[in-house]
Amino acid sequence: MPDAEGLRLPFDGPEAVRADMLDTFAYDGVEQEIRCETDEFSAVCPFSGLPDIAQLTITYVPDGRCVELKSLKYYLVSYRNVGIYQEHATDRILRDLVAVLQPKRLVVETDYNIRGGIHTVCRAEHPATSAD
Numbered sequence: 001m002p003d004a005e006g007l008r009l010p011f012d013g014p015e016a017v018r019a020d021m022l023d024t025f026a027y028d029g030v031e032q033e034i035r036c037e038t039d040e041f042s043a044v045c046p047f048s049g050l051p052d053i054a055q056l057t058i059t060y061v062p063d064g065r066c067v068e069l070k071s072l073k074y075y076l077v078s079y080r081n082v083g084i085y086q087e088h089a090t091d092r093i094l095r096d097l098v099a100v101l102q103p104k105r106l107v108v109e110t111d112y113n114i115r116g117g118i119h120t121v122c123r124a125e126h127p128a129t130s131a132d
Helices: 069-077 086-101
Strands: 024-026 034-044 051-061 065-067 105-112 121-126
Touching (some): 034 069, 065 086, 086 105
Antiparallel strands (some): 105 121
8 A cells, every 4th residue: 555644635725715606695584594504515634635525504594685505506616625624614604604694693514524533513603602
């Protein structure tokens, strides 16, 4: 078996994330909670260059705007070759969505596939709440 110790695969930096792809549409209906889920979210570990794959769940209560789903998909695909830590990816997705939606509430949760025997779940909320 080849020794891959020290091998680092090439990847893009966080500036390659395409937040400009996010689009919204007006919503003036009753207050509701909207949940978008995908098991296809992937980014790259900036330490090794290996893929990090996660179940991504976005839950929000709109305040006049909803995210257009095709634009959300394109935005998420822009992470595919971006080297970003799991925690930073979760935070970045939250911040980018809050910027375009200005929602009443928004939660981003990333549930990553096990790597190195460690299962990681990251959760970021707007407005921020205590993690007690």
